[in-house]
Amino acid sequence: MPLPKDLDPYANPRAFYGAELRRLREAAGLSQNDLGERVFCSGTYIGLFEAGERRPQEEISRALDEVLGSGEHLQRLCRLARTSKVAGYFADAAELQLQASFIGSFTSMLVMGLLQTESYARALTRSAHPFAGQDVIEGHVRTRMERASLLDSPTAPVLWLVMHEAALLVPVGGNAVMGEQLNHLAEQTASRPGLITQVLPFSAGAYPLLHASMTLMQFTDAPAVVYTESAYSGQLIEEPVLVAQHSSAYDLARAAALSPEASLDRIASAAKEFLTP
Incomplete structure (x- = not known):
């Protein structure tokens, strides 16, 4: 599931996380399925993150940073995207x-x-x-x-x-x-x-x-x-x-x-x- 063209990456932290994940994935020359296989989830799941339809997970963000060589970039964005008023x-x-x-x-x-x-x-x-x-x-x-x-x-x-x-x-x-x-x-x-x-x-x-x-x-x-x-x-x-x-x-x-x-x-x-x- 690719990132929608009309999704504003600056609309909220989750959208920005998705945009950054897509940017890093494409720079690495990986498809959503390729990246999913490397972090032990489906390509569809990667697509949901990129589209801003699922809140990013800390454990997967850590694995994504390792695979994409992005330091702790996605982990930091994950902490922002997971801010919530509920427990x-x-x-x-x-x-x-x-x-x-x-x-x-x-x-x-x-x-x-x-x-x-x-x-x-x-x-x-x-x-x-x-x-x-x-x-x-x-x-x-x-x-x-x-x-x-x-x-x-x-x-x-x-x-x-x-x-x-x-x-x-x-x-x-x-x-x-x-x-x-x-x-x-x-x-x-x-x-x-x-x-x-x-x-x-x-x-x-x-x-x-x-x-x-x-x-x-x-x-x-x-x-x-x-x-x-x-x-x-x-x-x-x-x-x-x-x-x-x-x-x-x-x-x-x-x-x-x-x-x-x-x-x-x-x-x-x-x-x-x-x-x-």
């Missing part, structure tokens, strides 16, 4: 969500970040950072709320949520906050054609994603990836075999979940229970 371990996944045509999410205990209310997000952030100052907490909350604008984009992906029934019952922030969150989830699901929500009931028993929180992202012109996350860390998975394994587990969870209509009824019922004095 470092989530930054790559956050960028990919903006490019995805389909996002499939499974959560076992929480509502997915893109569908969280401000009060719910604040309660979660405070629980994860009990010793942080209020300005830090509010910064995290603002960033999470800003990310929700993805759903209003003309190129918004199809978003298919599968959440365990337990996520409807944990009183994050108290009854009022939880009731508001569940009503918001139901309203968003009912009003957005590209949003599907399913609840995996307790009666489903054991299932492959019992201990996991995962996001599957599919693209029109790139291989699918999976992002898994725990409280203070996350992992972006691109190995095709592992992506396929996670995708199959996600499909099984969808098959075992309540129908979208029954799921909306269950969400509304849980919200009513939280808001009833």
